[in-house]
Amino acid sequence: MSKRKETSSNSINKEYIIECDLTYAISMVGGRWKLLILCRLEDGALRFSELRRSICNITERMLTLQLKEMEQDGLVRRTVYAEVPPRVEYELTHTAKELIPVWKQLSDWGARHRGCQMTVVKAG
Amino acid sequence: MSKRKETSSNSINKEYIIECDLTYAISMVGGRWKLLILCRLEDGALRFSELRRSICNITERMLTLQLKEMEQDGLVRRTVYAEVPPRVEYELTHTAKELIPVWKQLSDWGARHRGCQMTVVKAG
């Protein structure tokens, strides 16, 4: 209790919090599909079939599962219209909108470095 | 070729690029561990055992695998010192440093919304 290495316990605690916050965030938006789905909803609500068509290679099952998880996690809002054929729309919640810079930056980073690789491949 | 719906082909192309860039980025830093490892290296190089101890619950195997992948992907630099017992240090590359804002923002977001949930749970 007398002497305390600030660089040790302090930073360890801080790191622990960061790890847990990051871990939590990753558990919410990690995985192959979630950010991809969220970024599709950036400009407004889309219906299920629009999402499916706009994300190439996603299956209906995966889209359903991911949307359901994100609805439960408070990232997307689901609205059912009593029409035939059925219409269901999905949109970002306020919480999810706060993540827009994250996927923007990730995507920009991807653009920069994917481009580099392609150049290298071309040059090779 | 005469008329072109700008809102359609244009945005579809743009979205396609975004999807692929995002997909690429996710393939590089997705998964349970990679961002967690990278954020540990933010303040400078760490050796294998330091990383292992600072990330609770990660196994040696996972740490090895993830570090190897990230080394191959140009995200971490691995330096071996010819000592006994062996010393191996890992540090972020320039490419990885560009991702610092991503995990910072994710972590901040996690802090904000993990806190909310805990409050809700307490209140319930």
Place this chain on the structure above:
DNA sequence: TATGGTACTAACAAAAATGTAAGTAATGAG
């Protein structure tokens, strides 16, 4: 009557991620 569109669900299978436990080489301490 048959087909197609919509937004799913369920059963099952395959693939990918992760974990467990043990082993390795070199060397220094006891």
Place this chain on the structure above:
DNA sequence: CTCATTACTTACATTTTTGTTAGTACCATA
């Protein structure tokens, strides 16, 4: 000689994620 340390590797088992296929209810159109 035995044990500990470091940074791994290997074999195997388990868990999680993802894919495949088929089916459902409702109505419109051909």
